[in-house]
Amino acid sequence: GNLSPDNEALVERRARVLGPAYRLMYETPLHLVRGDGVWLYDDTGRAFLDAYNNVTSIGHCHPRVVEAIRAQVGVLATNTRYLHTAILDYAERLVATFPADLSQVMFACTGSEANDLALRIAKARTGGTGIIVTENAYHGITESVAAFSPSLGPSVDLGPHVRTVPAPDRYHMGDADVGVAFQASVEAAIADLRRHGIRPAVLIVDSLFTSDGVLAGPTGFLRGAAEAIRAAGGLFIADEVQPGFGRTGEAMWGFERHGVVPDMVTLGKPMGNGQPISAVVMRPEIVADFGRNARYFNTFGGNAVSCAAAAAVLDAIEAEGLQENALRTGRHLLERVQAVSADDPGVGDVRGVGLFMAVEFVADRRTRAPDRARASRVVNAMRERGVLISVSGKHHNSLKIRPPLVFDRGNADLFAEVLEASLQATA
Numbered sequence: 536g537n538l539s540p541d542n543e544a545l546v547e548r549r550a551r552v553l554g555p556a557y558r559l560m561y562e563t564p565l566h567l568v569r570g571d572g573v574w575l576y577d578d579t580g581r582a583f584l585d586a587y588n589n590v591t592s593i594g595h596c597h598p599r600v601v602e603a604i605r606a607q608v609g610v611l612a613t614n615t616r617y618l619h620t621a622i623l624d625y626a627e628r629l630v631a632t633f634p635a636d637l638s639q640v641m642f643a644c645t646g647s648e649a650n651d652l653a654l655r656i657a658k659a660r661t662g663g664t665g666i667i668v669t670e671n672a673y674h675g676i677t678e679s680v681a682a683f684s685p686s687l688g689p690s691v692d693l694g695p696h697v698r699t700v701p702a703p704d705r706y707h708m709g710d711a712d713v714g715v716a717f718q719a720s721v722e723a724a725i726a727d728l729r730r731h732g733i734r735p736a737v738l739i740v741d742s743l744f745t746s747d748g749v750l751a752g753p754t755g756f757l758r759g760a761a762e763a764i765r766a767a768g769g770l771f772i773a774d775e776v777q778p779g780f781g782r783t784g785e786a787m788w789g790f791e792r793h794g795v796v797p798d799m800v801t802l803g804k805p806m807g808n809g810q811p812i813s814a815v816v817m818r819p820e821i822v823a824d825f826g827r828n829a830r831y832f833n834t835f836g837g838n839a840v841s842c843a844a845a846a847a848v849l850d851a852i853e854a855e856g857l858q859e860n861a862l863r864t865g866r867h868l869l870e871r872v873q874a875v876s877a878d879d880p881g882v883g884d885v886r887g888v889g890l891f892m893a894v895e896f897v898a899d900r901r902t903r904a905p906d907r908a909r910a911s912r913v914v915n916a917m918r919e920r921g922v923l924i925s926v927s928g929k930h931h932n933s934l935k936i937r938p939p940l941v942f943d944r945g946n947a948d949l950f951a952e953v954l955e956a957s958l959q960a961t962a
């Protein structure tokens with residue numbers, strides 16, 4: 536499709552007034568005016584099936600969240616310098632969804648801030664500075680966090696205290712035991728940090744490796760690596776910004792699927808279904824050193840309005856059985872995606888869990904060489920046909936499929952039909 540003259544004008548306005556580092560998605564950018572549940576509507580009134588936005592994880596403009604925000608914003612919108620029950624009620628409910636050891640929480644506004652805070656806490660606790668992440672990890676945008684977000688590419692220098700390890704990628708590891716290999720890589724990174732006089736502070740991973748290509752299994756593969764970093768005096772941090780809040784269907788939190796209890800967990804995106812709220816959840820003894828010496832005031836972090844929105848998100852997940860739906864509808868969607876792509880020689884692997892999955896495109900099923908161009912063509916072909924997704928992975932060659940947790944069977948069937956047509960159109 537071609538951009539309308541009105542939308543051409545918006546692209547030009549953006550270029551004039553917004554800083555140049557932003558990127559629009561899709562060859563024909565979308566001009567959105569409204570969202571409702573799994574649907575997004577453009578300026579012509581056309582409906583798009585949203586299978587990508589995970590901030591609005593329980594659906595666009597969810598009535599419970601809209602109502603909770605409306606009710607709170609008209610009463611009081613203050614910060615953590617006052618006594619207020621909204622933050623306490625929410626904090627207690629939130630930590631109750633974690634293993635008992637993880638019983639304290641601090642609030643911020645973005646995932647980047649949560650990871651930045653987690654790193655400060657870890658440095659205070661361990662006396663170390665070394666950071667281990669996966670090869671194409673993304674953890675955020677602040678100066679310190681961008682320095683351990685290799686997916687930002689060569690425009691951002693990794694810190695000298697940062698080491699990357701290959702992600703636990705079953706498809707590209709052949710018969711090797713993924714957990715054993717991942718642990719060995721982390722141990723090698725620890726040794727390399729030490730050789731350079733750097734004491735390890737953290738291993739931080741996205742529990743579903745969503746920017747490394749969405750790596751869901753086998754479950755348990757994080758255990759050895761978590762033990763390795765702890766044995767070296769460091770902490771294990773699970774970044775749950777992507778897999779958290781029931782998306783995997785199998786558990787509320789992605790790390791639970793691997794039978795590990797992290798020292799800290801960072802949360803963001805779906806937490807307020809669009810309200811900026813994020814958090815670090817941790818064991819109290821981890822944060823005690825930081826708390827003795829530092830003060831932490833995050834102006835908007837944990838404000839009453841965001842806490843009200845976040846509480847409504849937990850209400851909706853429980854009342855509407857959204858974690859169970861992620862499991863059930865996710866299984867159906869994965870089966871349908873596997874079925875419609877099985878005969879396409881460019882599809883190397885289909886994988887995922889719950890409502891988060893990937894389709895990896897290869898130039899050749901034997902060498903498994905990446906085919907980035909095909910993945911991009913499929914994303915744009917689906918957009919033309921009214922379904923929204925994007926890509927993941929170091930080579931940008933995997934479809935990243937991440938529908939809202941309110942996706943139903945009919946939505947999944949429509950998704951599969953459009954994927955099938957788009958695969959055929961781009962073959």
Ligand code: PMP
Pocket residue numbers: 644645646647648650673674675676741774776777803804
């Ligand atoms: N961690 C992960 C795994 C993320 O995907 C993101 C955002 N894409 C972040 C952290 C950073 O979150 P934010 O954009 O809210 O700063």
